Each structure stands twice: as C-alpha cells, then as structure tokens.
C-alpha cells in the first residue's frame with residue numbers, strides 16, 4: 001500500500017462527503033440517550049467528540065474526557081453484528097400455494113466510520129462462523145460484502161477492554177479499507193489515515209492531506225502500545241484447558257448466585273451468533289412467515305429438547321456461555337470466541353466479569369492442586 | 376379443531392380486573408375483522424350483549440379470583456371450555472389487588488367501605504391457575520396485542536403459540552435500547568421480568584416495573600442487591616416488587632424480604 005496520509009480534523013467531513021458521493025450510507029458511533037450506538041452520521045459533528053466512557057463492571061457512563069478528541073471513546077453498546085446479522089429478520093413468506101418466497105436481503109453499501117480493532121476481529125470471527133463451513137449464510141455474506149470498513153486504532157482503552165491479551169487490538173493490522181490514528185500532541189491535532197485495500201486507497205487519494213512523516217507513524221504506533229499497556233484486564237492463555245477441566249466445579253454455583261440469566265452478555269457480545277427460527281401464521285392460517293431472531297444460551301427455551309430444557313439451572317447456563325466462548329470455540333472454529341471487547345462486563349447489570357470468573361477458576365484450581373483435593 | 380364449516384367458538388370472560396386486557400382485543404382494529412371471520416364470538420360482554428351458551432373452544436379469561444362467587448364461576452367456565460387462556464397480570468398473578476394478600480383484610484375493608492358488611496370478598500386475590508387448570512397464559516398489564524394475535528392464530532391452528540420466555544433485557548438488546556441501569560443507574564426490574572411487552576419502558580428511558588411478572592428462574596435477590604448498590608433503600612426496593620404482579624411468588628417473596 002501507498003504511504004499514509006496526514007489530514008486535519010476537518011478532513012473527516014471531507015471523508016464523509018466522499019463516502020456519501022460514492023453512494024455509501026455512512027454509519028458511525030453516536031451518543032444517543034446516554035449511551036453510544038452505531039447510527040447514521042452526516043458530518044463529523046455527529047460524532048461524540050470529547051466524550052469517553054467511564055466504564056466498569058456493570059456500569060458504562062459517558063463523561064467528558066480530557067481533550068477534544070473525536071475518537072477517545074471506544075465502543076457502541078452493540079457492534080457490527082447488528083448490521084450484518086439483524087436482531088430479527090423475516091426469511092420467507094408463503095401462502096396457500098405453499099411456495100416459499102425468500103425475503104430479499106437489504107444490503108445497501110455501508111461505510112462504517114470508527115470500527116475498533118476488536119470489532120474488526122469480531123467481524124472476522126462471525127465470518128468464520130457464518131461462511132467458514134460447508135453451509136454459507138448468504139444473507140450474512142451479502143451484508144458483509146457491502147461494508148466499507150474505516151477502522152480507528154485505540155489510543156485509550158476503557159477500563160473493561162482486554163483486547164491486548166486476546167491479540168485482537170488495540171491496533172488493527174488488517175481487515176480494514178482505511179485505518180485512522182488520531183494524534184493530539186503539543187497543540188497539533190491530526191488524523192493519520194492508512195489504506196488497507198484498493199477501495200480504501202482510492203478514497204485516500206481524494207483526501208486533502210500530506211504524506212505522513214515517520215514521526216507521525218511512530219507516534220501512532222506508540223499510542224497503540226500505550227493503550228495496550230493501560231489495559232486493566234486480561235485473560236490468560238491457559239483458559240481453554242482450564243475451562244475444559246472445570247465442568248464439575250463448585251464455582252458455577254457461586255456465579256449463579258449473582259447471575260440473573262438475563263442474556264445481556266450474549267446479546268452485546270460481537271461474536272455470539274446464536275439465533276432461533278420462528279414461524280408465524282395469519283389468523284385464517286392462509287399466510288405464514290418464517291423469522292430468525294437472536295437467541296441466547298441464557299434462556300430456558302434455548303436448551304429445550306423433547307420433554308424439557310437441558311439447562312434448567314443458571315449455573316449450567318453460565319458455564320455453557322463462558323466455556324463455549326473461551327474453550328469449545330477453539331474446537332469449532334480454531335480460535336477463541338472472545339476478542340476482549342469487554343462489552344459483556346460493562347453491560348452486565350450486575351457486573352459479572354468474564355476475566356474475573358476465569359481468574360477465580362484458575363485460582364481455585366491452583367489451590368486444589370496444592371492440597372491435592374478433588375473439587 | 377372443528378368439523379369443517381363450523382367456526383371455533385371464542386368466549387371472553389372478566390373477573391376482578393380493569394377491562395384493559397379485553398380492550399387490547401378490541402384494540403386489534405386492523406385484525407378485528409379477521410378475528411370475527413376466524414371465530415364465532417360466542418360470549419364477549421365488552422363487545423356485544425348477545426351471548427351464546429357453552430361449550431366454547433377457547434375461553435380468554437381476564438381478572439383475578441377475589442370473591443367466593445368468582446371461585447364458583449371460574450369452575451363453570453373451565454367445565455365449558457376446551458382451552459382456557461388467562462390474559463393479563465390479574466389473571467396470571469392476582470393483579471395489583473393482590474397487595475391485600477399480605478394485609479389484614481377486615482381492617483382494610485373497613486378503612487375503604489363505609490358499610491363493609493356488604494362486601495363479600497375473599498381475603499386474597501389470586502391467579503386463575505390457583506383454582507382451575509389453565510392451558511396457556513399471556514402476561515402483561517395490559518397484555519400485548521401481538522402476543523394475543525399470535526396466541527389466537529396458534530390455538531386456532533392447533534400449534535403452540537410462540538411466546539418467548541426471555542427477560543425484558545433481551546427485548547432491550549433486540550431493539551437496540553441502551554440499558555438504563557448500566558448507562559444511567561436507573562433501577563429496572565427487566566432482568567427478572569419476562570419480556571413480551573414490546574420494550575415499552577426502557578425504550579423511553581424508564582426502568583421496567585415488572586408488569587409481565589417474573590421470568591423463569593428470576594434471581595430477584597441478586598437484582599435487589601444490585602439495586603441497593605445503586606442507592607435504592609429497602610422500602611423502595613420492596614415497593615418496586617409490589618406492583619401489578621406483586622402476587623407472583625418470586626416477587627412476593629422478594630417483597631417480604633424487604634418488609635423490614
């Protein structure tokens with residue numbers, strides 16, 4: 001790829017203008033009703049400039065940050081998943097002729113401004129899930145292929161972020177069309193823009209800027225390194241084996257004391273892919289529709305088999321979630337199901353922390369090894 | 376469900392309640408003709424004075440059981456109905472009037488009515504399922520129109536209604552509504568409440584007040600502990616669990632734990 005370009009902050013409006021002229025619907029992070037969400041942006045002024053999340057387990061509050069950066073915040077409550085895999089969609093309709101008419105896929109060209117590295121990694125994971133096997137979800141594929149991805153490398157983590165230990169951030173190495181590093185130093189505020197694809201390169205060439213100096217590139221990399229170092233949470237490498245050994249562990253009951261089985265964690269997770277299919281019929285029975293909607297392993301219905309639900313207890317549901325994410329995902333898709341975005345920690349109403357629960361299991365295992373007891 | 380040509384017969388009954396759930400049926404403006412087309416409305420006093428005697432294929436029952444007479448009447452209706460579906464917080468949990476279940480009924484009656492001796496009421500207001508077998512229940516104060524239509528469509532065709540058992544939180548996340556507890560610290564019963572209302576309260580920035588009643592496996596103690604951390608005192612936590620579904624066992628128990 002050609003060298004990066006440095007643009008002034010106003011260049012964001014030029015970028016949005018170019019995308020608009022090329023026919024993209026531009027989506028970015030917006031502050032709506034006290035939280036960040038992905039929504040339409042028509043100008044840089046729509047971005048939550050200067051705002052950051054004061055995040056901790058069970059709490060994500062937006063506050064003013066120390067500087068007027070466009071991108072010091074991190075993640076919208078839900079990521080790209082909503083865009084490529086809608087929360088609910090009609091798949092088919094049929095009438096008395098019993099011929100199923102497939103619902104056309106809404107997949108307009110969309111440019112996503114401000115995708116964080118962890119969310120890029122999550123999109124890659126979802127792609128492996130929906131397109132990696134013998135049966136390709138073509139609805140997902142059409143929506144994914146219509147995306148233009150403009151990544152923003154993180155300069156400041158939220159307290160819930162732990163991408164560095166999952167190797168999925170805070171700097172995007174691939175999977176984007178354009179990537180932005182926002183630099184604010186000694187009164188100078190610029191954006192370093194790098195292309196990651198031919199489409200990105202074509203846009204980059206239209207942006208009003210100067211070729212980036214080595215010092216800017218160094219500052220950008222340094223910013224990412226500092227962001228990785230500032231992360232307060234992590235998951236350790238042995239977690240896959242740890243969970244596979246912990247099927248019968250008293251800790252699950254301890255988590256279930258606190259867990260509400262409310263499903264928030266799975267429904268904010270950018271990689272949780274579970275859905276269910278529901279049929280509806282009209283009152284006279286002449287028309288029927290088939291819908292797909294997100295589901296979660298925290299609901300009772302999720303594990304319903306003939307005669308009853310397999311996971312009646314919250315303990316078994318929490319175990320299913322964390323074990324699938326961090327252990328069995330490796331067997332299924334050759335990678336972890338977690339990219340370390342921290343959403344499940346922040347948006348859990350009671351602040352259950354996937355990293356803390358994994359650490360608690362590890363600690364108890366250490367103790368049991370020392371005492372030689374079965375637990 | 377019937378020999379061809381004959382329409383299934385629908386009856387709608389009212390017990391101790393406000394009529395709001397029956398109104399939801401009348402609110403189905405666009406679909407009302409379809410309903411009238413699909414069933415014979417054999418008994419529905421809120422809509423028509425003409426009535427037909429049983430048996431009925433589907434009975435929708437609104438309201439709680441709160442008088443000796445109602446105990447008798449619900450048994451008769453059960454006998455006359457192939458399928459009995461309870462609708463709303465009163466019929467499924469005893470309603471707001473179940474607040475009296477934990478109070479001194481005689482004293483209460485005397486404080487409300489000038490001549491309490493004429494009031495022939497039970498000391499408790501209880502859900503229909505405490506008295507007769509119920510085939511299906513629809514939650515809510517009032518019920519949700521789409522859920523009602525889905526239930527009728529399903530029962531008329533002999534399939535199981537698709538009524539989810541997930542929490543109100545799932546509704547927030549499906550709708551993309553930011554969590555009022557996490558983002559603003561607003562107390563919310565959503566994590567222990569069954570979804571289905573259409574995300575009405577959180578969508579407008581309010582906490583859920585539990586009108587759909589407890590979801591399966593509701594962990595009310597863990598939520599109450601979190602509400603306390605957010606600064607709610609014992610009394611307000613007690614009152615939060617003392618709303619339209621105060622009589623539902625999980626909520627009633629959490630209320631009791633916060634009595635003092």
Ligand code: SF4
Nearest residue numbers: 259260262263265348
């Ligand atoms: S871990 Fe938290 S978000 Fe997930 S189901 Fe339990 S209480 Fe809900």
Ligand code: SF4
Nearest residue numbers: 269338339341342344
């Ligand atoms: S498990 Fe939690 S931290 Fe990991 S990707 Fe999902 S939401 Fe993010």
Ligand code: SF4
Nearest residue numbers: 272273274297321324
């Ligand atoms: S953790 Fe649960 S909801 Fe998420 S993908 Fe696995 S089974 Fe599905």
Ligand code: SF4
Nearest residue numbers: 074118154161163169
């Ligand atoms: S997890 Fe990493 S990549 Fe994601 S927002 Fe936080 S710092 Fe950025």
Ligand code: SF4
Nearest residue numbers: 544547554555563565
């Ligand atoms: S607002 Fe209430 S119902 Fe919605 S996610 Fe938060 S706690 Fe759950």
